[in-house]
Amino acid sequence: MIDLEVPRKFRPLVEQARGMAEEVFRPISRKYDLAEHEYPRELDLISAVIDGLSSSGAGQGAGASSSTRATDPEGEGEVAAVGSGRHHPAGSKVRNGSNLSSVLSILETCRGDVGLTLSIPRQGLGNAAIAAVANDEQKQRYAGQWAAMAITEPETGSDSGAIRTTAVRDGDEYVLNGEKIYVTAGERAELVVVWATLDRSLGKQAIKSFVVRRDNPGLRLVRLEHKLGIRASDTAAFVLDDCRVPAEDLLGDPEIRIEGGFGGAMQTFDNTRPLVAAMALGLTRASLDLTTELLAKAGVTVDWDRPAHVQSHAAARLLQMEADYEAAHALTLRAAWMADNGRPNSMEASMAKAKAGRTCVDVSLACVELAGATGYAERELLEKWARDSKILDIFEGTQQIQLLVVARRLLGMTSAQLK
């Protein structure tokens, strides 16, 4: 039965996440925007609350770590399917699971603050990667630890298939060498999931993800970035210098399979893209809610029934922005719902991230415009959100990469055909 509302059973979770956003994140949002690289100690307290939620099962996952990858009944992503964690084979009973609950709770916490959400201990994107591709034994071993994600290199951004960091098998270990940048929560996390290639000549299929302990002497933090936005979240650069990793810390399948897609590592994105779309939705919601409030004080409210063209320009723009938010919201929930129900969702995940990413940039910038000096000054958070938003249309695949993924799927073209 068609129903696109927030599921009844997740409403308490949404309420809790909203409460956290309003009571914890918002009051310290500006503080850590100004104090870049300072660790938000307030988060230690609430991470205990989140862990409590997760373990009680009531929350069905309050953060990134709980999403699980979609199974692929057609075997298209067979490599990733090995040890891919919880399976939700397509069945007659429709379920609302941890992918959907993660999307809903992240939306709420990001309505509070995106940078702080990214800094919640043990809820990193690396945790989502582990949830997506680790086998059960590995999941157990890494449980309760905070994992960051290291993909990007100085010379390799969107073309993550071309990474240069190498992993060479040496007895019971792999030896990693290379350079990683833009590692979100890299300084604070306990584990870093590092993408490295077993054989550069074999291309994307040879890329595997390795879990590297932060205290591994071969993993050296070289720098923390100074950024446009999400300053509460630390962004680290690492050098891997003969970094030795136990063989059992290679996530998923150690074999290089020439057939099949990008393999395990890449499948992570099917999970993480809806989460980043949810972050964008949260930020968009924050900008729209505050702008709606400010404009109401200025005497402008939206009438949903009367045509936009007979309302004030500001009201008409609010209406259009809410419309695009609605579309992005529905696309994101769909992508998560598909994952929960065992349907391949690569294209839909990219659609969600493309729409949510561009909507959040457009909306946050427009809200600064509508609020004028109040929007542009640091007294309100609108200007901060307009800075934070830009990364959401970049990380976990830029707008352009999402469009490529969507177009290739639609047109049935390979990456060699549609470059």
Add this chain to the structure above:
Amino acid sequence: MATTPTLADRGQRLGLRLISKAAGLPVMADPKVRGRVERILGRSTHAGFRAQVAVGRAFKQVKGSGSAKRPSPVSRRGVFDLTPTEDQQMLQEATRELADEVIRPAGSRADTERAVPAEVREALQEMGLVLVGVPEELGGIAEERSAVAGVLVLEQLARGDMGIAVAQMGTAAVATALALYGDADQQATYLPHFAGDEPVAAAALALQEPQPLFDPFALTTTAVPQGDSLVLNGTKALVANADSAEVLVVSAMVEGEARLVVVEAATEGVTVEDDPAMGVRAAHTGRVVLTDVIVPRANLLGTTDDHRDAVRRGRLAWAAAAVGTGQAVLDQVTEYVKERKAFGEPIGQRQAVAFMVADIAIELDGLRLAVLKAAARLDADADPAQVAQVVGEVRALTATHAARIGSHAVQLLGGHGFVKEFDNERWYRDLRGAGVLEGTLLV
């Protein structure tokens, strides 16, 4: 303000020029000749611009038993789900087939001839889609509220062709309105005429008016109470099947509030003139001019809130039609950009082209999901404020993105998109209408 004269204006000016020329002739000094000429000129103007007095059957007033029957609200399970019910899937499949086999092949001809070919009309009538929004106890096919079923059907029909979909489902809109808002007498009087051996040729839900910046809540059409009657005056624009509609539901200001009124086409003072438009031409749009039309006060249909509800349901129905036509665009351009070669390779291998296709798919799915969300809220009898917001959003998405999808549909084919050999130029015209027009359709 200077405006470009319309064809009708030019015609009237030509008439005036002829009159003044004729008036200068010596023979016109004769009052008998003059009177005859004036009558002829007068008649031709009338025939030209007020093409016909509307025709239709006389509806015998029937007393309904008990209270009005309403489709009951759907009870929700509280689970996020995008799967239609089995009944909805059956309806969807049946209309999908109809769209592929009957409607799509007839789209171009129906557009040119501004009429739905007889065999298509028969096929559609056989399916009984006119009664998709009418409960079983009133002779319809709906078991409960059916906005979701309605949008799924409209999407499929308009994937075949929006003009044909509007021509057929315009009549359904009136049946649905009677089911949703009619009292027992109104339901008993009119609904039997939508089924049976001699169904009405057409019926029309006429909300649109010609003025720019049209607002369906600030109408120029008025219905003034006089004793037990209402006296209607005003002009309704782009009314689907205006010349064949036997019963109309029009909107008018009644004591300062926008309301719905049932007007039988055969009522004195109802005239129809042709009003062809950019698109949805198969629906043979016309203007309905109401001049001192007197109807019983009992013809008021529903309340002020019901009128508001009808405006929302109309917008949602147009959005559903836009989703269908948008899907036709996506399906076609997906194949075209793989086959069409330029610079030695398929044009779809260029990002500038591929990204346009991706954008069509993204915005189309966003609109489709928002439409379903709104329809599900209507069926569940959700808080009207929640319905209003999501329908307002759906309307904005339709006005913006559906028109852009139509534009992309032509652009991707270049010159081929601009000529009538392909469907694309028709889609372009139809998709512009979906976010502009009010009423006409209803889910």
